[in-house]
Amino acid sequence: MKLPNPEQALIPFEKLEGYSLNPNHSEGRHKAIVFQSALGIGLEEAEELRAALRQALKAEEAIPTQYNIYGQKYQIDFEMTRESKSAIIRSIWMVRQNEDFPRLITCYIP
Structure with a gap:
């Protein structure tokens, strides 16, 4: 199934820059190291x-x-290729009750 209204998806600054890609975040730094590597x-x-x-x-x-x-939470895995490197990215989304668009919860390379 496809998630509703992907063009309206929320991908908050704090989820990517503040957490998953932040090498200084106490918990997110591990994800950041893997994304970089x-x-x-x-x-x-x-x-x-x-x-x-x-x-x-x-x-x-x-x-x-x-x-x-x-x-409801959902998982979307996809392959990303960049500079001759390739990895599967796992993204977790939520469609809140009484809303019809997805919100990014987290993403990482499993």
């Missing part, structure tokens, strides 16, 4: 990753994972 993506390339996430929302199938009081 696997794809050469750091804070400076956040917009490139954001664009890849938006493209994956449109192109890839979403797998429902967990439903909680906030809404």
Whole structure:
């Protein structure tokens, strides 16, 4: 299944630049190290990753994972190639109750 309204997806600054790509974040730094090593993506390339996430929302199938009081979570895995490097990126999204667009929860290279 495809997630609704991918063009309206929220990909907050704090999820990418503040966490997943931030080498100084106490928990996110591990993800940042892997993004840098696997794809050469750091804070400076956040917009490139954001664009890849938006493209994956449109192109890839979403797998429902967990439903909680906030809404339904989904997983979208996609391959990203950059500078002759390639990796699978796992992204977790939520469509909140009473909303019809996805929000990025996290992304990482498994």
